[in-house]
Amino acid sequence: MTMKKFKLTEEGEKYAKEGLPEKNLIELLTKKKSLDMGKAKDSVFNFAIAFQWAKKNKWVDIKKGKLILLRKPGKIAEQDALQNLSNGDDIDEKTLDMLCKRRLVEEIREDALKKAQKLVGKDVTNLTEDLIKTGLWKDVKLKPYNVEAVGKKVFIGKRQPYNAFLSEVRQKLVELGFREMTGPIIELEFWNFDAMYQGQGHPSRDWTQTYNLKEPKMGTLPDKNIVNNVKETHENGWKTGSTGWGYEWNPKKAAQLMPRAHGTALSARTLANMPEIPGKYFAIARCYRPDIIDATHGVEFNQTEGIVIDKDLNFRNLLGLLKQFAVEFASADKVKFHADYYPFTEPSVQLSAKHPELGWVEFAGAGIFRPEFTQPLGVMEPVLAWGLGIDRLAMFKLDIKDIRNLFTRNLGWLRKRSVL
Amino acid sequence: MPTIELSHSDLCSLMGTVVSVKDLEENVIMYAKGEVEEIDGDNLKIDIKDTNRPDLWSAEGIAREIKFRLSPGKLPKYKMKKSGRKILVSKEMKNIRPLIAAAIVKDIVITEELLLQMIHLQDKVDETFGRKRKEVAIGIYDYDKVKGDIEYRAADPNKVKFVPLEFKKELSLKEILNQHPKGKAYAHLIRKYPKYPLLADSEGDILSMPPVINSNYSGKVEETTKNLMIEVTGYSEKYVSTAISVLAAALSDRGGKPESVEIVYPDRKVTTPNMKPKSISIDIELIRKISGLDLTNNEIYDLLKKSGYGIKSKSKKTKLLYPAYRQDVMHPIDVVEDVIISYGYGNVEVKVPEIATTGKADETEVFSKRIAEVMVGLGMQEILSYTLTNKNDLFGKMNKKEEPIAEIENIVSSNWSVFRNWLLPSVLEFLLQNKHIEYPQEVFEIGDCVVLDNFQPTKTRNVRKLAGAITNSTVNYEQIASYVDALISAIGIKYKLRKTNHPSFVNGRCAEIFVENKSIGFVGEISPKVLNKWGLEKPVTAFEVDLENLKPI
Structure with missing residues (x-):
């Protein structure tokens, strides 16, 4: 219960003695049964208040311009409470609350000075507002705390460290002028494979290499022109100057759905959707492959990759871009390039970066998209494509040996991790 | 990515340096x-990344590629003699395994290295x-045991019998599929046909049952073998001819003398292997x-030569020749x-x-x-x-009826068989993994659902x-409701809570969150039934919202 003390206001004192206005109104009505409004106003002090409360309590009503009594209340709780308070007795909280709202009762505020004066000359634990306001803090002794005791454990909220790391990567790529690409997790085989000139019989499309969906199974192919260009390119090279793969392209296979197997699906969608030229794009894409799950293969993984499009880009620019990434992301002081193979780039390249602590690491795979990929989607300009080994860096930074721990289930570890 | 095992000394002898x-x-x-993945004395293991270049998947191919670069010469010529042998392809093969190509390599000294490669x-x-x-399936035979012209035909799986490689007993084609290890491994490729593919010579001796197994008689190559026959069967002209060229080139590089075979289809004749260089024009x-x-x-011409191209005409459109075994050159x-590699x-x-x-x-x-902050x-x-995740986590353990989802x-692994369509199960699973960690625990996740x-x-x-979610020895609804209030107020939009029944929450302790009269999520206390199903022992209050619907418009 509250330790607060209350007293009657001036108005409260008056009603305690003379009765609440509504009480007086009821008493008057009990005698007269009905009253003209005008007469009532003259007979009852504070008639407006009286009427408001009596009406609210459904004791009275107005009928044909006359005030009538509906029900005579027994005891009026507020009236009793006023009496009790003036006698110094306790009253129930609900009624007290009501009386406070009606400003008939108010809290007794002990004088700050008086309260503070009680503490003068004493050993004080709590430095109070009163002491500070009155300046009497000079006349008390503040007891020392055990300041060397370690504070009680408080678990603060923090970002998930791998997520926070990816946020920084995103921020850096945006600063380098790249726009972020996003797309559906469940993808058409068309965007995941066909559009990038991966033949329908290519080993990477085998069920051991990529997931298939049981439900839903088939999606719908995009714009007919694009589909037809891709079909022709696979079959005979279309207008790209290629021989093509030389087989009959099956639109049903291309319309099958699968969980996205690589971020390049997003680049394919971007190219088909009239990209800005010159343009720079990136994606941090969640990808899925049916690998045996171990310390280097998670159930899912993120690929950080992107493209740069402009009319006169060449292989030297590609290597320049990769070197820039190696410096920005892996703090590399040296880089090495060598030939590599990706089904959808030619020429292709791999970059090894000399990380100050990890030593030489394979950091990026890249290439120039094959004309059989870009031209059927409507892009005639060279497209530089790159992918970065960001997870490897994340593992190093977070001191994680098992890639599955990027998605850690260990709250203790998360709590202990430094935010730096 | 194929891994090639070879010896350093063999590679050097093939390169000639x-x-x-x-x-x-x-x-x-x-x-x-x-x-080079592994070095063990003279033995090397090499990963070749290019899955489009089978010509590089042997010591011979690697040696060839490096040799071009170190001492560029002329385009290698594979002089082909006609062997005079024929393979007669029967009409029925058209619907079973239609294409075949073959080559003969004579006077070959079979060493351990060659056999291995x-x-x-x-x-x-x-x-x-x-x-x-x-x-593509390859068969290699002791040519001296093959008599006359060869038939490529379909055979009755029950009646036709031969002794398969490494077996002593004669088995019917069907028995081979059931009993021989290779038969079991590749049965699915031919079992669906009423008749199986068969190669037999003019005396009726069976060479093999492509693409499954050779015979133990002519289909066995040993160090005493002097002349070889190679055969490739399949469906695509491009694949079959690439494979036969790759093998013929590798064996020729070992000093064998290649000879061609005439393939007689019901409607046409083809001579294989075709080792004639292919050509491409480039600006x-x-x-x-x-x-x-x-x-x-001139610098470009030199680099082209180093890359193993022959230059036929030097004009704006330069016509180049390249070896027949390369199938990866599709575009300039x-x-x-x-050129850049060179x-x-x-x-x-x-x-x-x-x-x-x-x-x-x-x-x-x-x-x-922003929301995470x-x-x-x-x-x-x-x-x-x-x-x-899996259906049991999404629905069973959440006391929820199964919903259609992406599967x-x-x-x-059955643990990872469907895509989540809500997040709370991921959060409860996390709490389960941390029962031994100090309480209270307050965690959140922002993530994609499908x-x-x-x-x-x-x-x-x-x-x-x-x-x-918040979990502790006691929890109260007010705290989680305040969090929801703080979150939505921080975004600066108005919302309402309306009492609802949700199977995962305690009856009477769950509210649906509405923004602009649209339901965007729910908040409440997790039902003890759900806690029991997960094996969680402390009460949990939780909420889930759709972030897209929280974005101010």
Whole structure:
């Protein structure tokens, strides 16, 4: 219960003695049964208040311009409470609350000075507002705390460290002028494979290499022109100057759905959707492959990759871009390039970066998209494509040996991790 | 990515020069898109990354590729003699396994190295390039045991019998599929046909049952064998002819003398292998444009020669010849890469592209980050889970009726078989893993869920959601409701809570969250039934909201 003390206001004192206005109104009505409004106003002090409360309590009503009594209340709780308070007795909280709202009762505020004066000359634990306001803090002794005791454990909220790391990567790529690409997790085989000139019989499309969906199974192919260009390119090279793969392209296979197997699906969608030229794009894409799950293969993984499009880009620019990434992301002081193979780039390249602590690491795979990929989607300009080994860096930074721990289930570890 | 096992000394003898292991490692990386993975004395293991170049998947091929670069010469010529032998293809093969190609290699000294490389190459081509013998299957025979012309025909699986390789007993074709290890492994390729493919010579001796197994008589190659016959069967002209050329080239590089075989189809005749160089025309300017290298025409011609191309005509459109075993040259761009490889990636002067563009992060990501900051401000720890999960976690343990969701067909583990369509199960699973960690625990996750949506081309849609949970020995609804209030107020939008019944929550202790009369999520106390199903022992209050619907419009 509250330790607060209350007293009657001036108005409260008056009603305690003379009765609440509504009480007086009821008493008057009990005698007269009905009253003209005008007469009532003259007979009852504070008639407006009286009427408001009596009406609210459904004791009275107005009928044909006359005030009538509906029900005579027994005891009026507020009236009793006023009496009790003036006698110094306790009253129930609900009624007290009501009386406070009606400003008939108010809290007794002990004088700050008086309260503070009680503490003068004493050993004080709590430095109070009163002491500070009155300046009497000079006349008390503040007891020392055990300041060397370690504070009680408080678990603060923090970002998930791998997520926070990816946020920084995103921020850096945006600063380098790249726009972020996003797309559906469940993808058409068309965007995941066909559009990038991966033949329908290519080993990477085998069920051991990529997931298939049981439900839903088939999606719908995009714009007919694009589909037809891709079909022709696979079959005979279309207008790209290629021989093509030389087989009959099956639109049903291309319309099958699968969980996205690589971020390049997003680049394919971007190219088909009239990209800005010159343009720079990136994606941090969640990808899925049916690998045996171990310390280097998670159930899912993120690929950080992107493209740069402009009319006169060449292989030297590609290597320049990769070197820039190696410096920005892996703090590399040296880089090495060598030939590599990706089904959808030619020429292709791999970059090894000399990380100050990890030593030489394979950091990026890249290439120039094959004309059989870009031209059927409507892009005639060279497209530089790159992918970065960001997870490897994340593992190093977070001191994680098992890639599955990027998605850690260990709250203790998360709590202990430094935010730096 | 095929892994090739070979010996350093064998590779040097094939190249005709001695190259140190260290230099060899460098050469393999630079010229063959490979990586020396393991060195054990004289034995090396090399990973070749290019899955489109079966000609590089043996000691002979790697040696050839490096030799071009170290001492460029003329395009290798494989002089073919006609053997006079024929393979007669029966009409029925058209619907079973229609194509065959063959070559004969005479006067070959079968060494241990050759045998090893030949078997490796056969295996790599069968498994990787031939997609586990479906597209391409290779058979190698002791030619001296093959009499007269050969028949490629369909045979009755029950009546026709022979002794399969490494067996002593004669078995019917059907029995071979059931009993021989190779029969079991490749049965699925032919079992569906009423008759199986068969190769037999003019005396009726059976050579093999392609693509499954050779006979133990003529289909066995040993160190005493002097002359070889190789045969490739399949469905695609391109695949079959590439495979036979790759093998013929490798055996010729070992000193064998290749001879051709005439394939007689019911409607046409073909001579295999066709080792005649293929040709491609390229505009020299494309090489300069794509490489960005300032090269004279003559420098380019030299680099082309180093890459194993022959130059037929030097004009604006340069006509190039290249070996028949290469099937990866589809577009002039493929030649450009070969030229840059010969120039040396390490010698290319890099140039950062100067393109001024304005970067921009995805709006959902930016919004998610802001929301994460609010949640962290409330003292909640962020967690991150997989989007793949299973139906039991999503529905069974949540006391919820099963809903249609995106399901994987070829699962690796039943734990990861469907895509989550809500987040709370991921959060409860996390709490389960941390029962021994100090309480209170307050965690949240922001992540994608996948929901079915027939209006989308992919029949699904990503939905970004946020879920949070508080668990302690006692919890109260007010705290989680205040968190929800703080979150939505921080965004600056109005919302309402309306009492609801949710199977995962205690009756009378769950509210639905409405923004602009649209339900965007729920908040409440998790039902003890659900806690029991998960094995959670402390009460949990939780909420989940759809982030897209929280974005102020």
